[in-house]
Amino acid sequence: MSELIQISANELKFLVKRSVEGLGFSPGDQLxxxxxxxxxxxxxxxxxxxxxxxxxxxxxxxxxPILIASNDQEMQFDAQGQSALVxxxxxxxxxxxxxxxxxxxxxxxxxxxxxxxxxxxxxxxxSRPISQQCYALYFSHHSGAQRCVLIxxxxxxxxxxQPLHQVVATDELLLCMGQADIEGVLITDGADLLGWRERCLxxxxxxxxxxxxxxxxxxxxxxxxxxxxxxxxxGPG
Numbered sequence: 001m002s003e004l005i006q007i008s009a010n011e012l013k014f015l016v017k018r019s020v021e022g023l024g025f026s027p028g029d030q031l032x033x034x035x036x037x038x039x040x041x042x043x044x045x046x047x048x049x050x051x052x053x054x055x056x057x058x059x060x061x062x063x064x065p066i067l068i069a070s071n072d073q074e075m076q077f078d079a080q081g082q083s084a085l086v087x088x089x090x091x092x093x094x095x096x097x098x099x100x101x102x103x104x105x106x107x108x109x110x111x112x113x114x115x116x117x118x119x120x121x122x123x124x125x126x127s128r129p130i131s132q133q134c135y136a137l138y139f140s141h142h143s144g145a146q147r148c149v150l151i152x153x154x155x156x157x158x159x160x161x162q163p164l165h166q167v168v169a170t171d172e173l174l175l176c177m178g179q180a181d182i183e184g185v186l187i188t189d190g191a192d193l194l195g196w197r198e199r200c201l202x203x204x205x206x207x208x209x210x211x212x213x214x215x216x217x218x219x220x221x222x223x224x225x226x227x228x229x230x231x232x233x234x235g236p237g
Contacts, residue, residue, distance in 0.1 A: 002048070002208035009205055013038040015215040016051075016085070022222025024060035025086055032117070033085040039116035042200040043157075043193050045149075048208035050110050050142035055214070057083035057109025065091045065105060075100050079108035084173070088114045092121060095175065103175040111139035111173040115149050118175070123155030133178040134158065138167045148182050150190075157190035 007015075017034030025033070037054070040046035046054075064087055065077035075098065077091045088105065092114075095103035105111075118137055133153055141147040146166055150158040161184040168174050188196075 002210040004206040005209050005212050006204045006206055007212070009038040009042055009200060012041060012205055012207065015212075015219070018222070019055065019215050019218035020058065020086065022218050023058055025058070029086040032089065033083075035120070036085055036113040036116045038205075039119070039197075040113050041205040042197040043115070044188075044196050045112045045115055045141075045147075045160075046110075047142050048206075048211045050112060051207075052211055052214070054083045054085045054110035054113055055218075057081055058085060059083075062087070065108075067094070068106075070098070070100075073100060074102040074104060077103075077105045079105050081107050081109060081171075083109040084111050084113040084117075088173075089117055089121065092118060092175070095177075096121070099177075101177050103173075103177075105173040106169075107171050108173050109171065111168075111171070112142065112147070114139065114173055115151075119151060119155045119157065121155070122151060122153060134180040136176040136179040136182060138163065138174040138176070140168060140170045140172075144170070147187075148184060150180070150182055157193045159186050159190055160188045160193060161186055 013034035016037040017030045020033040021030045037046065037051055059082060062080050062082045065079045065082070067075065068078050069076040075091075075095050079088070088108070091103060091105055108114075115137055118135065122135070135151045135153070137149045137151065139147055146163045146168065148161040148163050148167070150161065152158055159182075161182045163182070163184040165183070
C-alpha cells in the first residue's frame with residue numbers, strides 16, 4: 001500500500017486544476033475539476049483510487065456528453081467515457097432547464113465527482129428551483145457498492161444511503177428530482193457529512209504518495225520547454 005501524504009484541500013484543488021490544464025481542457029473545466037476533487041475528498045466520497053480513475057478517464061477530445069434520448073420523464077446522455085471531473089454540468093444544466101424528473105448519464109467515469117457539482121449548482125440562488133424538492137443522486141462508490149446522496153433544493157446535504165437494490169451500473173449516474181424517500185439504508189446523515197468536511201478544513205485530506213507524484217508529473221509535463229526564442233522574449237514586464 002502506498003504511503004499516505006497529508007495535504008490541504010486547497011493544495012489538492014490546485015494540483016488537479018493544473019493537471020487538467022496540462023491535458024488541454026478549458027479554464028472552466030480546469031477549475032471545476034479542482035473544486036470537485038477537493039470537495040469529494042472532504043465529504044469522504046472519494047479516495048486516491050477514485051481520483052486516479054477520474055484522471056485516467058479524462059479526454060480532451062470529448063467536448064460534451066451526447067444527448068441520446070429525451071422525453072417529459074427522463075433525459076439520457078452518453079458521456080462517452082469522460083470523467084465526471086469535467087463537463088457533467090452541461091448535462092445537469094440542460095436537465096434543470098427542461099425540468100425533467102430524471103437524468104441518466106451513461107459511460108461516465110468516477111461519477112461520485114458529480115455530487116459537489118450538483119451541490120454547488122443548487123446553492124446558487126438563480127439556479128434554485130421554485131419548488132423546494134429534494135434531489136437523489138445515484139452512483140457507484142469507490143468501494144464498488146451502490147450509493148445515493150440526498151440533497152436539498154438549496155444544495156445542502158441530507159444524507160448518504162446504500163440502496164437496497166442496484167439502481168445504476170458502475171459507469172452510470174442517475175439523478176432523480178423530487179425524490180425524498182430513499183429505498184435504502186442511511187449510512188451517514190447530512191450533519192455528519194458536513195462535520196467531516198469541517199474536520200478536513202482543519203486537518204487536510206490524505207492522498208497516496210504515488211498519486212501525488214503522478215499529479216506533479218502531469219503538471220511538469222504541461223510546461224512549455226524553454227527555447228532561445230522564449231528566452232529572448234522574456235523580460236521584466
